[in-house]
Amino acid sequence: NAGVMQNPRHLVRRRGQEARLRCSPMKGHSHVYWYRQLPEEGLKFMVYLQKENIIDESGMPKERFSAEFPKEGPSILRIQQVVRGDSAAYFCASSSTGGLMDEQYFGPGTRLTVT
Amino acid sequence: DAKTTQPTSMDCAEGRAANLPCNHSTISGNEYVYWYRQIHSQGPQYIIHGLKNNETNEMASLIITEDRKSSTLILPHATLRDTAVYYCIAVTQGGSEKLVFGKGTKLTVNP
Numbered sequence: 001n002a003g004v005m006q007n008p009r010h011l012v013r014r015r016g017q018e019a020r021l022r023c024s025p026m027k028g029h030s031h032v033y034w035y036r037q038l039p040e041e042g043l044k045f046m047v048y049l050q051k052e053n054i055i056d057e058s059g060m061p062k063e064r065f066s067a068e069f070p071k072e073g074p075s076i077l078r079i080q081q082v083v084r085g086d087s088a089a090y091f092c093a094s095s096s097t098g099g100l101m102d103e104q105y106f107g108p109g110t111r112l113t114v115t
Numbered sequence: 116d117a118k119t120t121q122p123t124s125m126d127c128a129e130g131r132a133a134n135l136p137c138n139h140s141t142i143s144g145n146e147y148v149y150w151y152r153q154i155h156s157q158g159p160q161y162i163i164h165g166l167k168n169n170e171t172n173e174m175a176s177l178i179i180t181e182d183r184k185s186s187t188l189i190l191p192h193a194t195l196r197d198t199a200v201y202y203c204i205a206v207t208q209g210g211s212e213k214l215v216f217g218k219g220t221k222l223t224v225n226p
Contacts, residue, residue: 004158033213042202043159045213056213091158095212103149104214106158 002027004094004107012113013082021077021110025094032075033093033104034067043091049075082114117142117205124221127197133190135220137203140184145208148179150188153219154199162188164206193224 005024013019025032030051035043048056049069060067064082069075079086089111093104120138127133139148149164163170163177165186170177176189190197202219206212 031212035214035216042216042218043153043214045215048213059213089156093158103161103164104212106160108158109156 004092004105006090006092006107006110008110009108010111010113012115014115015083016081019079019082019086019112021079021090021092021112023075023077023092023094023107025075025092026096026105029094029096029105031095031097032069033095034075034077035091035093037089037091037109039088046077079112082112084114087112087114117146119203119205119217121201121203121217121220123218124223126223126225127190127193129195129224129226130192133193133197133222133224135188135190135201135203135222136185137188138185139203139205142183142205143207144183146205147208148177148186149204149206149214150175150177150201151204151214151216152199152201154196159202159216162201193222195224195226198222198224 007022032049034046037043045059047060047067052071064080066078089109091106091109093106095104117139147164147166150162151159153159163175165177165179179186200219200221202216204214
């Protein structure tokens with residue numbers, strides 16, 4: 001059973017470009033979470049999605065960031081007009097039910113570098 | 116969710132037990148204690164969780180004090196591959212499923 005997959009693993013963008021990060025949850029999982037880890041800091045929650053629905057986006061910056069989890073295909077975290085401060089590791093996690101007793105399985109992360 | 120406090124760093128000799136403490140003095144009755152770890156820039160990995168009773172699985176044991184104000188994660192026979200940052204997180208039953216990571220404890224297992 002493949003784990004959570006993220007691609008690309010490394011992404012370099014120039015300031016002003018768009019970054020699209022993909023996350024394929026574990027088979028059978030319909031709940032996806034995105035976290036961001038700035039250099040030398042802990043992970044910060046960004047958004048929680050179920051298939052086709054955003055459940056909690058309290059950690060998403062108000063501008064330039066969006067996330068989706070379509071009925072078919074991976075979850076996408078999209079960052080428009082990237083700035084240097086967006087450079088970070090972005091981790092996706094998935095769970096099967098989203099309930100409290102269901103641990104989250106994390107992917108290997110996408111390391112975004114904005115030049 | 117209750118705030119948790121952990122030491123910044125700890126060292127442990129290979130083969131010995133690693134005991135990682137966590138204080139959560141403001142924890143409420145419906146908050147669980149979860150432990151995750153992050154090995155050098157990899158994605159975090161779930162270890163164990165508990166509410167009141169002590170818990171054990173193939174990775175670790177979790178000891179929760181009777182007043183639930185603190186807990187200890189025990190890795191019974193630490194290996195070099197257990198070197199990681201360990202996060203203790205309080206999660207509210209019925210609340211948001213998001214995990215709030217603090218700074219954690221950097222555990223270094225020495226040969």
